[in-house]
Amino acid sequence: MGDKLNIFKIGGNIIENEEELKQLLYLFSNLEGHKILVHGGGKKASELLPKLGIKPRMVNGRRITDSATLEVVTMVYGGLVNKNIVAKLQALGNNAIGMSGADANSIHAHKRPITKIDYGFAGDVEGIDAKMLCNLLNLGLTPVFCALTHDQKGQLLNTNADTIAATLAIGLSSSFQTNLNYCFELNGVLKDINDKSSVIKNIDSSSYTKLVDEGVISAGMLPKLHNCFEALKNGVREVRIGNLGLFENSTTNYTSLVL
Ligand SMILES: Nc1ncnc2c1ncn2[C@@H]1O[C@H](COP(=O)(O)OP(=O)(O)O)[C@@H](O)[C@H]1O
Numbered sequence: 001m002g003d004k005l006n007i008f009k010i011g012g013n014i015i016e017n018e019e020e021l022k023q024l025l026y027l028f029s030n031l032e033g034h035k036i037l038v039h040g041g042g043k044k045a046s047e048l049l050p051k052l053g054i055k056p057r058m059v060n061g062r063r064i065t066d067s068a069t070l071e072v073v074t075m076v077y078g079g080l081v082n083k084n085i086v087a088k089l090q091a092l093g094n095n096a097i098g099m100s101g102a103d104a105n106s107i108h109a110h111k112r113p114i115t116k117i118d119y120g121f122a123g124d125v126e127g128i129d130a131k132m133l134c135n136l137l138n139l140g141l142t143p144v145f146c147a148l149t150h151d152q153k154g155q156l157l158n159t160n161a162d163t164i165a166a167t168l169a170i171g172l173s174s175s176f177q178t179n180l181n182y183c184f185e186l187n188g189v190l191k192d193i194n195d196k197s198s199v200i201k202n203i204d205s206s207s208y209t210k211l212v213d214e215g216v217i218s219a220g221m222l223p224k225l226h227n228c229f230e231a232l233k234n235g236v237r238e239v240r241i242g243n244l245g246l247f248e249n250s251t252t253n254y255t256s257l258v259l
């Protein structure tokens with residue numbers, strides 16, 4: 001098996017918190033070896049859309065993306081958020097390169113088929129160009145992915161950032177020993193959503209089902225955990241959810257997922 005690869009996905013709340021983002025990028029830039037950062041920005045988009053007269057619409061944690069919404073998320077995710085993070089990593093001495101799925105045709109996707117719900121220009125991912133990304137990593141570059149993909153016919157697609165992170169991790173797990181980290185504003189998956197210290201240390205497939213049935217896990221955490229288990233089932237070595245504790249060596253500060 002090849003070198004280690006650390007993939008970190010950062011969520012909207014961290015992106016919005018200047019101090020936390022600064023700390024996170026500092027810790028990320030100090031990680032040894034190959035690394036990839038994936039960012040969302042859903043919160044920023046949801047704040048900006050109404051200011052432009054567009055109503056944000058989410059169903060099951062996924063954004064309904066009409067053409068006006070697509071224009072805004074392209075500007076926010078691919079422009080403002082991505083370029084800010086790349087510039088900050090450059091300032092920390094990391095040779096970061098901003099990416100969407102369209103850049104270098106890195107992620108292959110198609111428009112989500114219309115079933116009961118028409119999600120509009122939302123992308124479902126098929127896979128990645130692992131060889132090209134290995135080459136980028138071996139050049140010493142740090143790819144920074146936003147939540148946009150394309151259909152290879154010229155259409156950009158809004159794509160959940162958690163899914164992009166899992167897809168990259170799966171696609172690169174035969175070339176690298178891949179760790180996937182979901183970094184958000186809490187220290188992990190909580191047993192009691194009102195008690196920030198109630199972090200569940202380990203979740204396996206059967207305790208996951210139980211936690212969902214008990215209603216402990218809800219909202220954005222549902223698709224996140226689904227992506228975690230998909231990654232573990234498909235060759236990713238380690239999957240963890242937490243906050244800045246993910247960068248510490250202690251095992252107490254985050255949730256580890258096991259099959
Ligand atoms: N048991 C739980 N533990 C922690 N967070 C939970 C739990 N159940 C639901 N959540 C919600 O999931 C959210 C994280 O999902 P999401 O907003 O999609 O993350 P991200 O910011 O990474 O995109 C948390 O802000 C929290 O409100």
Ligand SMILES: CC(=O)N[C@@H](CCC(=O)OP(=O)(O)O)C(=O)O
Pocket residue numbers: 010011012013039040041042043045061062063073122123147158159160161162
């Ligand atoms: C299709 C879809 O839902 N796309 C997401 C992409 C951004 C994202 O995933 O942002 P967070 O990780 O910060 O939530 C959205 O527009 O909200």
